[in-house]
Amino acid sequence: MxxxxxxxxxxxxxxxxxxxxxxxxxxxxxxxxxxxxxxxxxxxxxxxxxxxxxxxxxxxxxxxxxxxxxxxxxxxxxxxxxxxxxxxxxxxxxxxxxxxxxxxxxxxxxxxxxxxxxxxxxxxxxxxxxxxxxxxxxxxxxxxxxxxxxxxxxxxxxxxxxxxxxxxxxxxxxxxxxxxxxxxxxxxxxxxxxxxxxxxxxxxxxxxxxxxxxxxxxxxxxxxxxxxxxxxxxxxxxxxxxxxxxxxxxxxxxxxxxxxxxxxxxxxxxxxxxxxxxxxxxxxxxxxxxxxxxxxxGLKGRFQTIRQQPLVIADTAHNQPGLEALFATVHAIPFATLRIVIGLVADKNRTNVLGSLPESAVYYFCQADSPRSLPAVTLQAEAAELGRIGTTYADVNAALSAALHQSTPDDLIVITGSNYHIAELIEL
Structure with a gap:
């Protein structure tokens, strides 16, 4: 072979x-x-x-x-x-x-x-x-x-x-x-x-x-x-x-x-x-x-800077303690608007995970090309019940493109939630 x-x-x-x-x-x-x-x-x-x-x-x-x-x-x-x-x-x-x-x-x-x-x-x-x-x-x-x-x-x-x-x-x-x-x-x-x-x-x-x-x-x-x-x-x-x-x-x-x-x-x-x-x-x-x-x-995906102005960071945090630690770091960075590109797998306790996300951010929901990936529309609906509001996209690259288009140079974009959609980032 x-x-x-x-x-x-x-x-x-x-x-x-x-x-x-x-x-x-x-x-x-x-x-x-x-x-x-x-x-x-x-x-x-x-x-x-x-x-x-x-x-x-x-x-x-x-x-x-x-x-x-x-x-x-x-x-x-x-x-x-x-x-x-x-x-x-x-x-x-x-x-x-x-x-x-x-x-x-x-x-x-x-x-x-x-x-x-x-x-x-x-x-x-x-x-x-x-x-x-x-x-x-x-x-x-x-x-x-x-x-x-x-x-x-x-x-x-x-x-x-x-x-x-x-x-x-x-x-x-x-x-x-x-x-x-x-x-x-x-x-x-x-x-x-x-x-x-x-x-x-x-x-x-x-x-x-x-x-x-x-x-x-x-x-x-x-x-x-x-x-x-x-x-x-x-x-x-x-x-x-x-x-x-x-x-x-x-x-x-x-x-x-x-x-x-x-x-x-x-x-x-x-x-x-x-x-x-x-x-x-x-x-x-x-x-x-x-x-x-x-x-x-060769480690990738750990608070990795993808680009500047706006600052784009990718992190493979995917559970409640991991996301809480990630956003503790995020909130130490100055930014105008926080934009979060996120996808999750379907077999997680999503209530705790979504509850650990900041309410004030703008959300871009997506899903990976994996049978385990939670449909973006389901993620959007569940997040909305907890006050996390955003739009759905076909994949992580489309979500990132939209976030970049809507950003000012002083914004911060964080891509997180699942190893699998981080892996699909073209810019990683």
Missing amino acids: QYQEALDYLYSRLPVFHRIGPKALKPGLDNTLRLCEALGNPQHQFNSIHVAGTNGKGSTSHMLAAVYQSAGYRVGLYTSPHLKSFTERIRLNGVPIAESDVAAFVTENQALIESIEPSFFEVTVAMAFAYFARQQPDIAIIEVGLGGRLDSTNVITPLASVITNIGLDHTDILGNTLPEIAREKAGITKAHVPVIVGETQAETMPVFREIANLLTSPIVFADQTYTVADTGLSNGVRSITVQSANGATQTLSLDLLGGYQQQNAVTVLTTVEVLQAGLPVSPAAVKKGLRSVVSLT
Whole structure:
């Protein structure tokens, strides 16, 4: 098979979450373990850091990759979903896997795939692990897809398990309360492997401590290790001041500009400190990595500036806590009129999501080319019931075009709500 044939085969034959939602999930880890066993158990052939969490796990994974790359390590990175190309999911020192490697994996393992009948995600995980086993990075950063305990990535034994935070998302799969969701995400904890939790939350801390104690795993809460203060945006970076528990202070610059990234940075600092004995990183490498995440890893869609005058920002926030964090940053920016281009998937708790959006904005409702996407007219009607008023458009590019046409140079346009319609942005 050629690359496009291989992708067409995977998309047509296997259940794909970003197209059909929870119905694509295969319960348990059996399929992933069977795939890995047939491939020689590649998941045990490279060092890794496992990253879970409701929000921030993608940014944290890319930050960790950038820091370790800046320290001179050869770094693998597995994330999902992709925005523009499938190859974004599997990277080595920021370079996506070659299309020929994707095609070769599918071609060589077609009979295996058809005998096991895994999900699309299970195959991509196995592909990533086989690639990293072959390439032998010094460290691979592995982002959880959904949850943790039953996620296909949870067949590795990492050097550290990282959990950024817990919020109400995917409640139909993970549970209806923060402790229930925390228990699923804490399922990536391994015996005697350190756990770094990004944010201390009263409802979830006992869950993390209970599981860590049960497995004799050292546990550290990043926000108890460092305190952080935002010192604002300047010259295309966000500056933060970080103070450690012993009183040492440092100033860092982040090229990921969202205000919410400061807590992700603290999680990264704590992880690097926990692993310092085996993976030493200099303060200079930490600074360089956090300032260069986009150029080193290719990350897109995190408070990304698309154009100026009017300022256009794209952000993949798609649940209530993520959107609240996004608009906390947005409201720190001066603007004349706020215009929001938004599309959502249909299987979200939309009342909470829509309620987190500012009432005073002008809305441009759209939908992605995905069966999971909520029709724009439905989104418009539901938003109107909560006082969020706007017009519908066929897709995100038409919505953005209308917003630009109606804007003055001092307006601010924010594109958000779903990975899938952010991915369709021509200008991304």
